Amino acid sequence: MSNPAAERARRKAAAEHALRSRGLPLTVQRRRLLERFLGAKDHPTAEMIYRDVAPLIPGLSHATVYRTLETLVDLGLARRLPHPGGDVRYDPRLERHHHLLCEACGAVRDYASSRLDALPFPDVSAAFETLDYTVLFRGRCAACRTPRSRRG
Amino acid sequence: MSNPAAERARRKAAAEHALRSRGLPLTVQRRRLLERFLGAKDHPTAEMIYRDVAPLIPGLSHATVYRTLETLVDLGLARRLPHPGGDVRYDPRLERHHHLLCEACGAVRDYASSRLDALPFPDVSAAFETLDYTVLFRGRCAACRTPRSRRG
DNA sequence: CTCCGTGCAAAAGGTTTGCACTGGT
């Protein structure tokens, strides 16, 4: 059930259906971007996606990548990831899950825990309508703890 | 113990001591910025702080605000707050606590819960050194749920 | 007196927008 290729194909089909059902054209740009983004575990910025997709589409514009990612957020196919940095990161995973954030390099890794998935919602119902939550652990990843190849 | 004015004074004294003990001068700019920032509950951006402090200091430069905030982070007196937006938000509260994030307007409110303060650290010790964590609830604040005065 | 901080202005990113044109459907 967690076959990565099958999972990616399923997500892509779902995304293409969501676009079509709203009358939004499936362009080459969107197809390539979906292939890069859906199933990604690197919580990419728009720029990271642009770098990876641009070689496949001559003349690709930054604006297209930014606009497409926001479209995916609007359609509920992606989410902006909470991150301490000054750029926007996107997460294709919609199910509840958690994150390990390296304070040295900014990398984000997913962390699964059924116990953390079962926390109570906040008891402030009138003041705030809670939709979901994520637990964010901050610390240092293995690469940044290693003296060699330190990054700052 | 939770007297806001006393708490703010205590934090300010601690911050001034931290600066002095490192040989960093306590300028007028830093004093005013600390008064605005320490004890703040609005998780401000650098620009928000600039707007509030600039009227008190003729000629204040944006650069000073950005540099001072990063200095506070380096000294461990402030933290960058995880946020889905494209700007950096700062949090003067260092103790473990949690947040309610409005997806409509981006506002962040603190949320205290002793139960949430006692979650287990992730079981990946070799791959990631965890220092702390925060639970981020996403949803809609009261203001953004009210039809009138909607903001987006 | 010695650093470090500050202001200024320019530069560097990251992100958004207006417009003419292309391309899905």
Place this chain on the structure above:
DNA sequence: ACCAGTGCAAACCTTTTGCACGGAG
């Protein structure tokens, strides 16, 4: 054909940087 998407370039916003001056210790 129609309507949305795209590329391009400019604009915009946030953040960083180099340098000369001024102020804290």
